[in-house]
Amino acid sequence: MSHFFAYLEKMRFIKRWGLMRNTCEENIQEHSYQVATIAHALAMIRRKVFDRPVDIEKVLVCALYHDVSEVITGDLATPIKTFNPRISEVFGELEEMANRRLIGMVPEELKGEYESLLLPDPDDSDSWELVRAADRISSYIKCIAEIKMGNSEFSKAIETVRKKVEDLDLPEADYFVEKFIPSFSLTLDELN
Numbered sequence: 001m002s003h004f005f006a007y008l009e010k011m012r013f014i015k016r017w018g019l020m021r022n023t024c025e026e027n028i029q030e031h032s033y034q035v036a037t038i039a040h041a042l043a044m045i046r047r048k049v050f051d052r053p054v055d056i057e058k059v060l061v062c063a064l065y066h067d068v069s070e071v072i073t074g075d076l077a078t079p080i081k082t083f084n085p086r087i088s089e090v091f092g093e094l095e096e097m098a099n100r101r102l103i104g105m106v107p108e109e110l111k112g113e114y115e116s117l118l119l120p121d122p123d124d125s126d127s128w129e130l131v132r133a134a135d136r137i138s139s140y141i142k143c144i145a146e147i148k149m150g151n152s153e154f155s156k157a158i159e160t161v162r163k164k165v166e167d168l169d170l171p172e173a174d175y176f177v178e179k180f181i182p183s184f185s186l187t188l189d190e191l192n
Helices: 004-013 028-048 056-065 085-103 108-118 122-148 152-167 171-185
Strands: none
Touching: 004 028, 028 056, 028 122, 028 171, 056 108, 056 122, 085 108, 122 152, 122 171
């Protein structure tokens, strides 16, 4: 018997942005879906717009699984994770331990497949570069939504996250922001 997917089902109970007042709560299951759709778009942009090779399927699947360790660790707020290099290092080790625990729940014949998703390969930096970019863009979209709802709690966060997206220096992310982000500030009537 494998508990792997029962654990993944718990993703819907792990709330994001725990240190901030939210007008609309977001869980890591919802977030992972959004990151996957954005990462998929970034991969297609890389291939179609910038004519660079990319394994679109790998990017998409890595994005779906990018936060699964949080069913064990919980979602630690970015300001805490990045407070100092030692905390970042220890949290990285904790995430790896959580992912190894989840891999341990998978039947033996599938372990290798899940290891390639949950333990990032340093030689596959292209896929993870797009997933990290999608993760930041997703956070930026969350900030836009909260500001749009009048939540000033996110006024500093939106500046910080926007800068992180710009600092990616990734043409695919710049393209996505230029083409898709402005629509997130519109009302439904304006979208129609």
